[in-house]
Amino acid sequence: MSAHILDGKALAASLRKQVAGECQELRAGGIEPGLAVVLVGDDPASQIYVKHKERAAHECGVSALDYRRGADISQEELLQLVHTLNADAKVHGILVQLPLPAHLDATQILDAIDPAKDVDGFHPDNIGRLAQGRPRFVAATPMGCMSLLATTGQSLAGKHAVVVGRSNIVGKPMALLLTNANATVTLCHSRTEGLAQHIARADIVVAAVGKVDAVLASWLKPGAIVIDVGMNRNAEGKLCGDVQYEEMLEHASAITPVPGGVGPMTIASLMQNVVKAARAAG
Ligand code: GUN
Numbered sequence: 110m111s112a113h114i115l116d117g118k119a120l121a122a123s124l125r126k127q128v129a130g131e132c133q134e135l136r137a138g139g140i141e142p143g144l145a146v147v148l149v150g151d152d153p154a155s156q157i158y159v160k161h162k163e164r165a166a167h168e169c170g171v172s173a174l175d176y177r178r179g180a181d182i183s184q185e186e187l188l189q190l191v192h193t194l195n196a197d198a199k200v201h202g203i204l205v206q207l208p209l210p211a212h213l214d215a216t217q218i219l220d221a222i223d224p225a226k227d228v229d230g231f232h233p234d235n236i237g238r239l240a241q242g243r244p245r246f247v248a249a250t251p252m253g254c255m256s257l258l259a260t261t262g263q264s265l266a267g268k269h270a271v272v273v274g275r276s277n278i279v280g281k282p283m284a285l286l287l288t289n290a291n292a293t294v295t296l297c298h299s300r301t302e303g304l305a306q307h308i309a310r311a312d313i314v315v316a317a318v319g320k321v322d323a324v325l326a327s328w329l330k331p332g333a334i335v336i337d338v339g340m341n342r343n344a345e346g347k348l349c350g351d352v353q354y355e356e357m358l359e360h361a362s363a364i365t366p367v368p369g370g371v372g373p374m375t376i377a378s379l380m381q382n383v384v385k386a387a388r389a390a391g
Pocket of ligand 1: 161205206208229249250278
């Protein structure tokens with residue numbers, strides 16, 4: 110068996126094109142979709158992510174409104190900025206790039222975002238809606254994973270999906286999305302015993318651990334679909350995901366590469382959420 114490569118780069122480009130068309134329609138109707146991007150401090154990875162998000166926004170016709178603040182900003186000042194953006198009619202979506210510097214309480218900041226502008230889908234209101242099967246905004250990375258899964262043409266109903274990683278940003282919402290799609294879901298994490306045995310029973314594996322070789326090819330059930338959310342550097346300094354990609358090509362029916370799989374889909378999904386927010390506000 111040779112796995113079908115799930116090309117996130119190409120799918121993301123086509124989604125961004127679709128979003129650009131929708132933005133054009135909105136603009137013709139007098140609505141200028143606006144995304145406020147809040148970046149605190151000078152974390153190099155965050156700066157790169159934000160640059161890519163703002164570039165995609167520009168390409169789609171979304172106005173990216175840049176709010177950069179020094180690492181020494183206080184909790185009260187950042188909360189005040191969120192309140193100001195909540196009240197700003199030009200702002201349809203608010204994104205506070207994570208991680209925030211350690212002295213800030215990220216939970217309190219994210220909770221302060223108006224759920225109707227929470228295009229990251231991190232607000233408890235939006236997570237709760239997803240849990241109840243009536244989603245409004247879904248976190249962009251798991252949303253992108255679902256779009257990639259849809260391209261396989263396979264129904265998820267009744268399939269056994271194993272998600273590895275229980276973060277609020279990826280693992281938990283991913284497990285909810287798969288559950289809502291009628292998959293039978295196992296959510297594994299750092300304390301899981303017998304990860305290999307769980308993976309061996311999976312028709313779909315979603316790896317969101319942040320560790321090289323967290324999921325080995327020898328564990329995989331032949332024909333499984335593998336979605337790799339990881340973005341790591343291996344011992345040679347090469348960009349790689351959480352799974353043994355090369356070795357899995359022989360066993361999986363479909364797999365996402367790193368880079369060029371989930372990464373570009375995250376940004377395209379965020380743009381879809383911004384358009385949705387602008388539409389709802391208009
Ligand atoms: N940091 C890593 N991923 C994300 C994301 O999807 N959204 C935000 N706001 N910060 C992140």
